Amino acid sequence: MRYLEIAVPEGARGPVLDILEDEGIDYVVSDETSGRGYTAVVRFPLPTRAVEHVLDRLNRAGIGDETRVVVVDAETVISQQFEDLLEQYSQGGTKGARTSRQVLRTKADELTPVFSIYVTMLLISAVVATVGLLADSPAVVVGSMVIAPLIGPALAANVGIVTGDDDLKRTGFVYQASGLMIVVAASIGLATLGRLAGLEPGGVDIVVVAELQERVSPNLLSLAVALGAGVAGILSLTRGFSEAIVGVMIAAALIPPAAAVGITVAWGMYGAAMGAAILVAVNVLSINLAALATLWVAGYRPQGLFDVSPTRKQTYTYAAIFGIGLLVLAAPLASITVLDFQTTQLSSSANEEIDSALEEAEYETLEVESVEVRLDDDYPIRSVDRIVVTASGDDPGQIPELTDRIHDAVTDHTDEGVVLEVRFIIATERGDDVDDELEYRSRTVTTGSHTSFQVC
Structure with missing residues (x-):
């Protein structure tokens, strides 16, 4: 009431x-x-x-x-x-009574903090997110999302569009753009200091850190988070649900990827930085498009005779900008998604062929330890580099034939040649006095341009 x-x-x-x-x-x-x-x-x-x-x-x-x-x-x-x-x-x-359009504008404006407070909170969030990514700590990364005040600008811009409030719209977009630049800049600074201090988790290839890897080579599933955040944000604003909880969801789509951009730039990995930047841009467009569509469908637009047409045109214009931008930037994500499917298919095919081969009597002494599909480091759109199979037994002479057989079977499932690497582990007793000790011998043999195996 x-x-x-x-x-x-x-x-x-x-x-x-x-x-x-x-x-x-x-x-x-x-x-x-x-x-x-x-x-x-x-x-x-x-x-x-x-x-x-x-x-x-x-x-x-x-x-x-x-x-x-x-x-x-x-x-x-x-x-x-x-x-x-x-x-x-x-x-x-x-x-679930709908908030009036007039009250909606006031609530959206109230969720947008004073700029100085906004910058301070984002700097803190950027520091926490950068530390969490470098330390590969999901808990710390989540903490950075909680304190990021991004829900206000994301919703204010679109409330301003559909209600014809130019000041609110301008404030929302300025806050969004400046906020992301602040996070990226702060992450570059902190990551540079960390690198100079010798903090290089996982070695030179910083993106082996799990929390970073999923953000520098994103797939289409990333869209679901941002689209859901945009819809949930508007529903929380219009139906009286908790904006704080939804704010975490919006921050989840923006803060970690923006921090990932800064970290990879500091490490000089510009391909990976491009992947993270694409994810940031896609998420920003997705949140705004979802919020705008939800507001328009819910009927939040001027109802007067002279207000409907101009606002409708403005809404359609921004929706077209968001939609076209999203389609263009989603193309790399689609390529990465296809690669994920291809990787899964290759792994499954290799496992099936190995299992089929090991059922034969000549390979009964062999045992497969693992099958791994490895990608190259050409971020953001990577490709399959090689399939690594680790097997164990007492006769390495069987491996070249098995390697060629698996390679031929796997290439039937892909248009490109695949490098197959088989690592063979031999365990032998060192002597009668130490029967429980094992001797490990290592050598690498190349059996062709596409296959190789390593005995250890």
């Missing part, structure tokens, strides 16, 4: 009271004597769902943005006339 107080300008008293009577609203009116151009002050309670409809009607009667309108929450209203009005608008229940 809401309680409204409206200062009625001169010449609008009659039309305003006629609208309230027509709507069946229980109101109180008092004369305004301040001499500020108002003739009366009218106060009345409304069901939440009725606020937008009534304010739109009053707007056409002369209650515009320049008029003072106060909307506050009401705990209880005891009035039979209000009960009738509540029944009219509740349609059998009041749960």
